[in-house]
Amino acid sequence: MTDVERTTRPRDRKAQLAAVAAELFRARGFPGVGIKDIADAAGVTGPALYRHFADKQAILAYVVLSGFEDLETATAEALSDSVQPSDQLESLLRRLATQAVERREIAALWRWEGRHLPKEDQREIARRSALALTAWSKALLARRPDLPGEDAELLCWAALSVFGSVSVHHTSVARRRFAALLVELALDVLNATLPSPSTPPVPPALSLGTPSRREQVLAEATALFAQRGFHDVSMEDIGAAAGIAGPSVYRHFPSKAALMVAIGHRAADRLALAAERALQAPDEHTALRRLAESYVHTILHTPELLVSFSADRVTMPDRDKADLLRVQRDYVAQWVTLLSAVRPSLPPREAKITVHAALTIANDLARTRRVAARPHFAAELTTLLHTVLDVA
Numbered sequence: 001m002t003d004v005e006r007t008t009r010p011r012d013r014k015a016q017l018a019a020v021a022a023e024l025f026r027a028r029g030f031p032g033v034g035i036k037d038i039a040d041a042a043g044v045t046g047p048a049l050y051r052h053f054a055d056k057q058a059i060l061a062y063v064v065l066s067g068f069e070d071l072e073t074a075t076a077e078a079l080s081d082s083v084q085p086s087d088q089l090e091s092l093l094r095r096l097a098t099q100a101v102e103r104r105e106i107a108a109l110w111r112w113e114g115r116h117l118p119k120e121d122q123r124e125i126a127r128r129s130a131l132a133l134t135a136w137s138k139a140l141l142a143r144r145p146d147l148p149g150e151d152a153e154l155l156c157w158a159a160l161s162v163f164g165s166v167s168v169h170h171t172s173v174a175r176r177r178f179a180a181l182l183v184e185l186a187l188d189v190l191n192a193t194l195p196s197p198s199t200p201p202v203p204p205a206l207s208l209g210t211p212s213r214r215e216q217v218l219a220e221a222t223a224l225f226a227q228r229g230f231h232d233v234s235m236e237d238i239g240a241a242a243g244i245a246g247p248s249v250y251r252h253f254p255s256k257a258a259l260m261v262a263i264g265h266r267a268a269d270r271l272a273l274a275a276e277r278a279l280q281a282p283d284e285h286t287a288l289r290r291l292a293e294s295y296v297h298t299i300l301h302t303p304e305l306l307v308s309f310s311a312d313r314v315t316m317p318d319r320d321k322a323d324l325l326r327v328q329r330d331y332v333a334q335w336v337t338l339l340s341a342v343r344p345s346l347p348p349r350e351a352k353i354t355v356h357a358a359l360t361i362a363n364d365l366a367r368t369r370r371v372a373a374r375p376h377f378a379a380e381l382t383t384l385l386h387t388v389l390d391v392a
Contacts, residue, residue, distance in 0.1 A: 014052045017042050018066070021059045022105040026167075030060060030113040031231045060113060061121050067106030068128055070099055075132050079139055089139050093159070093186050097179040100163040108167035115229050133157070140190055151194055154371050158361045158384050159186040165360035171352045181350055185357050185388055192387045195379045214252040216242045218266070221259045225307045230260060257316035260308075261324070267308040268327040274298050275334060284341040285391055291335060292358065292385040296378055299366045306367060332356070339389060358388040 020042040024033045035056055039049045053059045077083075078092035100107065114122060136159075137152040144152070162185045172178060211219070220241035224233045235256060236246030253259045274297065278290035299305050308324075335355040340348060361384055365371050374380065386392040 018063050022063045026105045026108045030116045061117050064110050075135050093183045096163050097182040100166045101175050101178045104166045107164040155190050158189045161361040161364040162186045162357045165357040169356045171349055173349050188387050195383050217252050222263055222303050222307050261320045263304045264308040264324040267304040270298055270302050284338050288338040289391050293382050296382045358385045
């Protein structure tokens with residue numbers, strides 16, 4: 001190696017390569033990116049990449065774990081003895097918001113690609129996440145000593161989702177204002193008063209007969225995709241779950257991608273129907289409240305909705321993918337239009353960021369078994385969405 005090569009090679013080459021890979025993983029999904037893709041995008045050879053990482057999985061682990069290290073550092077610094085107790089919570093939120101804005105890919109990768117990490121890394125991240133959440137809950141309880149510990153945990157999960165929401169959209173504003181808006185939304189969540197409703201939970205819908213074989217296949221595929229992820233489920237798995245031979249599944253759906261397209265459209269139809277009912281309201285404020293309530297009900301009672309979130313990570317015909325994306329954007333646009341009417345002083349981009357924060361809270365908490373099992377979870381989740389939208 002020449003002296004020129006020694007002086008021109010970046011010292012943080014490993015981090016730079018990981019950053020390139022992170023953007024590719026976020027854009028195409030982990031299974032859709034190969035080592036050659038990463039090397040080409042970074043302008044290096046495959047062997048040069050292997051000098052830093054053993055494989056693609058190691059790159060993902062490096063990116064996600066480095067993000068958690070930043071989160072842990074922010075938590076330790078904000079909650080240290082050097083920070084006044086009265087200022088700790090705001091200090092923590094400001095640090096987390098800044099990280100979320102500057103490193104949007106971290107939350108996206110953990111949210112959608114974390115299952116591709118080695119099991120030991122997944123367990124380590126879960127352990128460290130629990131420790132961080134405990135520290136945040138303790139800080140919140142210092143501010144709100146009358147709050148039950150379980151409620152503090154729920155509110156902290158929701159606040160974390162506010163920051164994670166930056167990973168599900170590309171809308172942006174000036175960085176300082178973006179971070180400040182996230183802090184405002186997270187503080188609203190942490191200051192929320194959770195309801196204690198006395199109404200019993202909604203009973204499950206009764207079946208009106210035996211579903212068709214196609215519906216059985218669709219239902220079993222939805223359940224398997226939810227449990228194991230799209231890429232870890234085969235057509236044979238789906239057939240076995242539906243009680244038929246794997247090849248028989250192809251009589252109803254030509255591919256796994258076709259199944260995901262059907263699931264996505266089924267979820268969209270359910271949301272559209274619920275939204276239509278919600279929008280039959282006397283004013284925009286009431287309509288937005290009902291829209292949030294309908295979303296909570298739909299996400300808690302229709303598994304297709306949670307599964308459809310990963311549709312953009314699935315290899316499917318561009319036409320189908322574009323169609324599903326359009327439907328999703330139209331649905332979000334309904335929320336943004338209503339929120340802008342209710343809060344006309346809120347700039348359009350900030351309205352969109354706010355809507356995504358509310359939707360992400362619902363999406364994340366509905367998949368978090370620890371909090372979703374709470375007896376009044378639907379009412380609590382609805383309250384959190386109303387709080388973020390400022391229509392409580």
